[in-house]
Amino acid sequence: GDSVTQMEGPVTLSEEAFLTINCTYTATGYPSLFWYVQYPGEGLQLLLKATKADDKGSNKGFEATYRKETTSFHLEKGSVQVSDSAVYFCALINTGGFKTIFGAGTRLFVKA
Amino acid sequence: DAGVIQSPRHEVTEMGQEVTLRCKPISGHDYLFWYRQTMMRGLELLIYFNNNVPIDDSGMPEDRFSAKMPNASFSTLKIQPSEPRDSAVYFCASSHTGSGANVLTFGAGSRLTVL
Numbered sequence: 001g002d003s004v005t006q007m008e009g010p011v012t013l014s015e016e017a018f019l020t021i022n023c024t025y026t027a028t029g030y031p032s033l034f035w036y037v038q039y040p041g042e043g044l045q046l047l048l049k050a051t052k053a054d055d056k057g058s059n060k061g062f063e064a065t066y067r068k069e070t071t072s073f074h075l076e077k078g079s080v081q082v083s084d085s086a087v088y089f090c091a092l093i094n095t096g097g098f099k100t101i102f103g104a105g106t107r108l109f110v111k112a
Numbered sequence: 113d114a115g116v117i118q119s120p121r122h123e124v125t126e127m128g129q130e131v132t133l134r135c136k137p138i139s140g141h142d143y144l145f146w147y148r149q150t151m152m153r154g155l156e157l158l159i160y161f162n163n164n165v166p167i168d169d170s171g172m173p174e175d176r177f178s179a180k181m182p183n184a185s186f187s188t189l190k191i192q193p194s195e196p197r198d199s200a201v202y203f204c205a206s207s208h209t210g211s212g213a214n215v216l217t218f219g220a221g222s223r224l225t226v227l
Contacts, residue, residue: 034215043116043203043218044155089155093214098143098207099168100216104154 002027006090006103013080014111021075021106023064023090031092033057033066033073034100038087047075047088080110118204118219126227130192133222135204136185145216146179146189147203155203161187194226 007022025031032051036044048057053068062077073090090103117136125131137144145160159169164181172179176195181187191198201223205216 032214036216041220043205043220044216045218046215049215098162098209098214099157099160100145100214102155 002031002092002094002101004090004092004101004103006088006106008104009087009107010109011106012109012111015082016079017110019075019077019080019084019108021088021090021108023073023075023103025071025073025090025092027071027092027094029095031094031097033064034091034093035062035064035073035075036089036091036102038089038105040086044089080108082110082112084108085110116204116206116217116219118202118222120222121220122223122225124225124227125194127195128193129226130190131194131198131224131226133189133202133204133224135187135189135219137187137204137206138208138217139185141206141208141217142184143207143209143214144181144187145205145207146187147205147218148200149203149221150200158189191224194224196226199224199226 003026034049035047037047038044048059050057050066056065064073064075087105087107089105091100119134146158148156158171159179161181179189201221203221205218207214207216
């Protein structure tokens with residue numbers, strides 16, 4: 001079945017460091033891909049999405065590119081802030097589907 | 113819109129008691145999802161509804177769990193009887209198929225502790 005694998009955390013970075021969180025997926029069709037973020041004590045919220053190959057999603061300085069050839073959707077940010085500390089979830093919905101498949105989540109700590 | 117509204121935010125109860133969690137989705141959203149989040153198992157989909165009809169309840173762990181959606185603006189998740197292993201954060205989320213890729217909007221969650 002469809003699945004999402006993302007790098008284990010926690011990831012600890014200093015402020016202004018470069019961030020990469022790896023995500024790969026397995027899907028039979030042509031899924032839409034997402035990154036959701038969960039801040040402490042809150043529900044998940046959409047960070048960015050991409051609906052077809054080579055699309056780049058971006059928001060709040062974060063970016064991810066839908067790479068069909070490597071079945072990947074890695075999250076990047078050039079300069080992280082303390083306020084970026086959160087848990088990041090990679091996710092997919094397959095074509096014609098309605099169930100979002102989530103990865104296990106990666107916790108990010110950013111130190112001042 | 114106020115977003116997805118869940119209640120209660122926190123619930124502490126004793127083993128064997130009935131627990132009811134409530135959710136008000138975003139107006140106009142036609143899909144509603146119940147998720148459970150624990151450290152051990154991460155985010156699990158329990159059940160989802162389309163236009164108030166349950167579509168897939170394969171994630172509901174046991175018969176002790178039940179969910180209803182009597183109308184487009186309200187859903188409940190009930191656990192009877194509750195057990196300590198049910199302790200988790202339960203999230204409700206809604207989405208709208210008309211927006212293309214089904215982006216989920218989550219509530220703030222209900223943290224359940226069963227003693």
